[in-house]
């Protein structure tokens with residue numbers, strides 16, 4: 374169990390240059406009032422820090438780790454190898470076909486050590502935050518209720534969009 378106020382989610386990235394591309398993860402966690410910490414560490418530049426962080430994560434009360442990296446993106450996989458906590462990988466967009474290198478090196482984990490990988494770019498970072506919330510909601514009724522309300526709001530928005538489109542078509546505006 375996390376102590377009140379201590380982080381429940383670790384958001385880790387290989388470089389500070391990743392942050393602008395992934396910060397939607399923080400917004401998603403904040404939306405649900407989930408406490409998190411943000412750390413920069415690299416599987417190849419600071420391997421010992423990564424090992425210590427992942428090894429201690431569960432004992433520190435973290436429940437999910439979200440790891441973002443670009444290029445030969447092994448950060449999520451290395452973290453997953455040192456902990457049994459669920460690890461969500463965010464492949465960071467790069468100049469190589471929009472981040473195909475990051476995507477494949479994060480998602481293509483060989484069997485036995487899973488990394489739940491979200492999409493590269495687009496909604497990927499936001500989905501990483503939401504997936505972390507969904508995992509924690511398994512044992513947190515408050516989060517579960519928030520998720521149900523969140524999904525209802527999404528559905529209401531789409532219904533409103535449909536009604537708006539029908540009205541525009543009927544008025545000959547579209």
Ligand code: RP5
Nearest residue numbers: 387388390391442443444465
């Ligand atoms: C990866 O190398 C990082 O995750 C980042 O996406 C990429 C480039 O890092 P910098 O050269 O900007 O520090 O390890």
